[in-house]
Amino acid sequence: LTVRKDVTAPTINIISPTLNELFGTYAPSFNVEIYDANLDSMWYTLDNGLTNTIFTTNETISQSAWDVLPNGNVIIRFYANDSVGNIEFAEVTIRKDVNAPIIAINNPQNSDVIGATAPNFDISIDELNLDKTWYSLNGGNNITFTGLTGTINQALWDALFEGNVIIRFYANDTLGRIGFVEVTVRKDVTAPTINIISPTLNELFGTYAPSFNVEIYDANLDSMWYTLDNGLTNTIFTTNETISQSAWDVLPNGNVIIRFYANDSVGNIEFADVTIRKDVNAPIIAINNPQNSDVIGATAPNFDISIDELNLDKTWYSLNGGNNITFTGLIGTINQA
CATH class of the missing domain: 2.60.40.10 (Immunoglobulins)
Incomplete structure (x- = not known):
């Protein structure tokens, strides 16, 4: 009687997916090479053996099993055994990310009033697999930027009319999912x-x-x-x-x-x-003629005065405190009557 002794477990070589490869909503396909002269069964698990899925050929990971997994690292462990119970496994860690980037605008705030100088911005992005970031003004051209802070393009800001301006920030991940958030500010370049x-x-x-x-x-x-x-x-x-x-x-x-x-x-x-x-000073008047102590006969005298006053209004005189006699000019004759 001739029998065969087999104490060697199957060999497993994982071609794909590869270490740290990123996948999104759709479950990844796999390609594994498994060899054993007495191969019996092949299966994989995504949850450390709580659920095992048998396969007979390379295919796609169970979508329902993939759907219940959270974002983050996923360990796919492949098993194979032979007809006498020798068993082997190999595993690969991949990454799952089904969410678009989540963006929060720290600055500027809604209804901020901004003048002729383009505003600075400050954003936060929740995304482990961030690819690119960009923004637009009122739905115009996309302006790519790096980092989480910066200044809005001055030339684009200059071209905007006064009034509301919608600044929309975008981010995508390496799987192409796009998230965006926007803020409405007001541009004011007109003085009071x-x-x-x-x-x-x-x-x-x-x-x-x-x-x-x-x-x-x-x-x-x-x-x-x-x-x-x-x-x-x-x-x-x-x-x-x-x-x-x-x-x-x-x-x-x-x-x-x-x-x-x-x-x-x-x-x-x-x-x-x-x-x-x-003008806080009263008019200053100088009498040029007649002079003090002049002796004047029956004919009323002439007068000649000077007045230092830029804002002169009226002039008048009186005799011995009597009636006021209005006159114009700087020379004249005392009323004969």
């Missing part, structure tokens, strides 16, 4: 408008500081201020009011330029000014 109602051009003021009435508009108004000295001293205001009396007091007589400023929350700034006049 300023309309000076009062005081008016060349209006005259004396000892007391003038009040002002200005109309200032901007959807994103931040601050308003004025200056009487070309910016050396700035006074912030929130409503129409009276010019600072202390600032007014130190100004000399003559022209005064009041310049009103306003800016918005992104730094756009505008100004408007008005020139008024300050």
